[in-house]
Amino acid sequence: MFAELLQYMLSGLTIGAIYALAGLGFSIIYNASHVINFAQGEFIMIGGMASATLTASGVPLPLAILIGCGGAMLVGVLVAKFAVERARNASTVTLIIITIGASIFLRGVAELVWGKDFKRLDAFSGETPIQLMGASMQPQSLWVVGCAAVLIVAIGLFFNRTLTGKAMLATSHNRLAAQLVGIDVKRVVLASFALSAALGAIGGAVVAPITFSYTEMGIMLGLKGFTAAVLGGLGHGPGAVAGGLIVGVAEALGAGYLSSAYKDAVAFVIILAVLLFMPNGLFGKRGTERV
Amino acid sequence: MRNRLLSTMAAMVGLALGAMAGTASAADPIKVGAIVSATGPASFLGDPEKKVLELYADRINQAGGVAGRPVQLTVYDDGGAADKAASFTKRLIESDKVDVIVGGTTTAATMAAVPLVERAEVPFISLAGAVVIVEPVKKWVFKTPHTDRMAAEKVMEDMKARGLTKLALISEDSGFGKSGREQTVAVAKERGIELVADETYGAKDTDVTAQLTKIRNNAAAQAVLVFGLGQGPAVVTKNYRQLGIALPLYQSHGVASKEFIRLAGGAAEGVRLPAAGLVVAAQLAAEDPQKKVVTEFTKVYEEAFSSEVSTFAGHAYDGLMIALDAVRRAGGTDKAKLRDAIEQTKGYVGTGGIVTMSPKDHMGLTLDAFHMVEVKQGDWALVK
Amino acid sequence: MQNILHGRLTGLLAMGAIIAVLPAFLPNNFYLDVAILAGFNAVVCVGLNLLIGYAGQISLGHAGFFGIGAYASGVLAGTYGWPPVLALLAGAVFVGLLAFVVAKPILRLKGHYLAMATLGIGIIVSIVLRTESGLTGGPDGMTVEPFRIFGVELYGERVWYWVVGALLFAVVWLSLNLIDSPMGRALRAVHGSEVAAEVVGVDTARFKVLVFVLSAVFASVAGSLFAHYAGLITPAKADFFKSIELVTMVVFGGMASTFGAVVGAVVLTLLPQLLTMFQDYQQIVLGAILMATMVFMPKGLLPTLAALIPARRRA
Incomplete structure (x- = not known):
């Protein structure tokens, strides 16, 4: 009984950690630019594909992840510069469509560069399962959860301790005021895309040994990341992390105790229920509309 | 104000239609249409299928075609979506006017195309697995993979x-x-x-x-x-x-x-x-009748794509070969004769096994395959 | 006022004329098929545009309503042998009620939270359709009986072209009237600023619910007819990607422009067929076109093109 529950929790936390990273990516960009970046999943894909294909051609793993990460950041900055920034004054929906266009474009390019087949990336530290009170987990799960935790803490420190981070935070609170005190808002937007892309790419690399990498791997992960960000309250970093873990665990429990076919529905039912009582997510601040 | 707008739109539509109509081509080619899931969740199957069809159409044409006629292949990618498969099937039948269709990587894509090919009476050789495709037997529908x-x-x-x-x-x-x-x-x-x-x-x-x-x-x-x-x-x-x-x-x-x-x-x-x-x-025994065919196919495929051969690539090869063999026997591309010829396929040694079809069996493989x-x-x- | 009325009629007549003469230029059934699919998409988009463009409420779940309508027709008219018209109406009524029930709590949400909620509803619908295979045929979908009315079977692209053409004409006419009614002006106020609208005494909540229900019913009816036309319906027609596609059509063509929604639906239905000539570059080109259009024409295709026409001639 307990072993079963533990097994589900372990699976849930692993995948939840990736949702959390994706959700955090959504939140960072949202804070800086009020854009919902539907290409967030593609950053994950770039990280996963780059690390899998580069290691296959002999590049050492850490370097491969670094290259993937750099590539994703570059792509993120380009998307921000040439698509999002130019359409700054467009409506929310228009911006969403632009990022959707970007995600289709990136998938197309990835298909051309890497091909359509699934890529395998060896687990970072072997595949001997770790036994834990009757449940078992892949060592890679520890990598996923560990990396996510480190990144989340690092992001927290970055926003609260560094000048750049504080500038980005200030921009999210009040764009105009930030501009007035001399913060280069445009650069903040670019930085936010780069940061989110890096988060996504590292997430993609650590999760690749579990999920395999392929050009469409980002679609579902991105969608769940958005779900996580909204559940936690858009723009609320820790909220996105909590949201990701909740969605991951709910899915795993749903698959275990209810029905595996309805496991995706479980996550969305939870969100609808939460939004019904908390229209701004679990931790979101109540917005006031300016007339 | 609307006038110029209208003429712009009309021009756009005209352009679009022109582009869709495609180009007319060489004298009397054998028109083979194909719908495969080269992208999407079934690309694992559809991508090698597409490659094989293109590769062998080229090879056959370089060798002088079939009965002196070149093979003209039109491949569409349905991305794994059944409704797209249906729409492309219509396009193959109505617009490209193909003589025979190979494809439907997935069972869903195949079943979406079946009513259309039955209505239009175009021979159709599916590359999908489920038994429902050939049971009950449908007049114009065949398949190459095992069920x-x-x-x-x-x-x-x-x-x-x-x-x-x-x-x-x-x-x-x-x-x-x-x-x-x-x-x-x-x-x-x-x-x-x-x-x-x-x-x-x-x-x-x-x-x-x-x-x-x-x-x-x-x-x-x-x-x-x-x-x-x-x-x-x-x-x-x-x-x-x-x-x-x-x-x-x-x-x-x-x-x-x-x-x-x-x-x-x-x-x-x-x-x-x-x-x-x-x-x-x-590993097949030397006396196995399939040995020669599969060894040859493996060699050609792996040389062309420097990746390992899969059975799905083989299904596409079998589909194309059965179709072209039937064209040869039917002495042309008359659809009814072509259909009959496919149904009369007997002892064809393919990558999937030895195929002997009949009016009751539109797959023609036994468990020995x-x-x-x-x-x-x-x-x-x-x-x- | 006279001018607005005039423009509205011209547009409607022009669209009617295009629908009427188009078949003469379509060489075969495949082209008609594309035109019919564009028509079905346009019907849904015109409804969705009322919601997005005028009421300012985003929905990422409208394919769910389309799917319910389609499956209502498939299941009721097929499995249970109902007359197709009755099945269509039952689907529309059910979708209307469903939309009405969820509208109140959901439309309280703002912006991206609303997007998330509608997306959730749409995904739940598509999961149910995919999973309850006993009723719906599962991921492979189900075949749908032909549409029969008064003993006549609607069959073939020619017939369906006129059915869809007429439906589109009716839906556009209805929307134009709605937009120009007092309620329509209230709707535009909602988009401008909800608080301001309420201050001057517009019951924004009621209007938003009404438009939400109306657009859902449009989608359901289009779904029902589509199912009969295609003879096959799969859960993919109800899923998240279809919803996104619909919203993209509306925004691409031009938000808050009924004809823009029609143009968006037509262009984006045509585009994938055109792009087959790019082979492996299809996705790249599609993504690039979407991005470029939205970056350089943030208001959408039709309003941007219309603005190019000198203002003098517009009067």
Whole structure:
């Protein structure tokens, strides 16, 4: 009984950690630019594909992840510069469509560069399962959860301790005021895309040994990341992390105790229920509309 | 104000139509249309299919075509969506006016195309697995791959031989998996195998430990069968080893590609599945009638694409060859004669087996066409 | 006022004329098929545009309503042998009620939270359709009986072209009237600023609910007829990607422009067929076109093109 529950929790936390990273990516960009970046999943894909294909051609793993990460950041900055920034004054929906266009474009390019087949990336530290009170987990799960935790803490420190981070935070609170005190808002937007892309790419690399990498791997992960960000309250970093873990665990429990076919529905039912009582997510601040 | 707008729009529509109409071409080619899922969740199958069709159309044309006529191939990618497959089928029939259609990578795509080809009376050779495609027999519809029913039979034959009678099933929620599940349930009843678990997983799931945990806790299970295709079965296999389940693991013919072994890695060791002779070409006995065909095909494919051959590539090869062979025998591309000629295919030695069709059998393969193979040291090994 | 009325009529008549003469230029049934699909998409988009463009409420779940309508027709008219018209109406009524029930709590949400909620509803619908295979045929979908009315069977692209053409004409006419009614002006106020609208005494909540229900019913009716026309319906028609596609059509063509929604639906239905000539570059080109259009014409195709026409001639 307990072993079963533990097994589900372990699976849930692993995948939840990736949702959390994706959700955090959504939140960072949202804070800086009020854009919902539907290409967030593609950053994950770039990280996963780059690390899998580069290691296959002999590049050492850490370097491969670094290259993937750099590539994703570059792509993120380009998307921000040439698509999002130019359409700054467009409506929310228009911006969403632009990022959707970007995600289709990136998938197309990835298909051309890497091909359509699934890529395998060896687990970072072997595949001997770790036994834990009757449940078992892949060592890679520890990598996923560990990396996510480190990144989340690092992001927290970055926003609260560094000048750049504080500038980005200030921009999210009040764009105009930030501009007035001399913060280069445009650069903040670019930085936010780069940061989110890096988060996504590292997430993609650590999760690749579990999920395999392929050009469409980002679609579902991105969608769940958005779900996580909204559940936690858009723009609320820790909220996105909590949201990701909740969605991951709910899915795993749903698959275990209810029905595996309805496991995706479980996550969305939870969100609808939460939004019904908390229209701004679990931790979101109540917005006031300016007339 | 609307006038200029209207003329702009009219010009756009005109341009669009012109582009869609495509180009007319050389004298009397044999027009072969194909719909494959070269992208999307079934690209694992459809991408090699597309490559093979293009490769062999080229090779045949370089060798002078069929009965002096070149082969003109039109391939559309349905991205794994049945409705797109239907729309492209219409396009092949109505706009490209093809003589024969090869394709429908997935069962869903095939079944979406079936009513259209039946109505338009165009011969159609499907590359998909489910038994519903040819049972009941449809006048214009044929298929090259082995059915899911045959896979279930082959697996249970092997189980019996090992003295196992209680099977746990985990199937994919895709069309292939659902049909496979139905056939497994039916065949199990006939063969006296008891199904003790019946789980499903999503085609895109990255973790199925929850379902496998249930199977692990089921004391009655003696063997596990996975029915799915693409990366899903590889995920199941990895999770299976992760949970340390020691029961024999069977897969369906939906993973008969080196891709599967590569993806699942060490976890694939010991997995058994029914597959066409193609994947074990080198291990076939010298007197096996398929030996020559599969060895040759493997060589050509691997030289052209420097990747390993899969049975799906073979299905496309068989489909194209059966169609062109029928053109030769029918003495042209009259659709009714072509259909009859396909139905009269007899003793065609292909990558999937020896095909002898009849008015009652539009696939023409027997259970002998399947070989039980086991993954050993990262390669397929014939189970003797 | 006279001018607005005039423009509205011209547009409607022009669209009617295009629908009427188009078949003469379509060489075969495949082209008609594309035109019919564009028509079905346009019907849904015109409704969705009322919601997005005028009421300022985003929905990422409208394919769910389309799917319910389609499956209502498939299941009721097929499995249970209902007359297709009755099945269509039952689907529309059910969708209307469903939309009405969820509208109140959901439309309280703002912006991206609303997007998330509608997306969730749409996904739940598509999961149910995919999973309840006993009723719906599962991921492979189900075949649908032909549409029969008064003993006549609607069959073939020619016939369906006129059915869809007429439906589109009616839906556009209805929307134009709605937009120009007092309620329509209230709707535009909602988009401008909800608080301001409420201050001047517009019951924004009621209007938003009404438009939400109306657009859902449009989608359901289009779904029902589509199912009969195609003879096959799969859960993919109800899923998240279809919803996104619909919203993209509306925004691409031009938000808050009924004809823009029609143009968006037509262009984006045509585009994938055109792009087959790019082979492996299809996706790249599609993504690039979407991005470029939205970056350089943030208001959408039709309003941007219309603005190019000198203002003098517009009067």
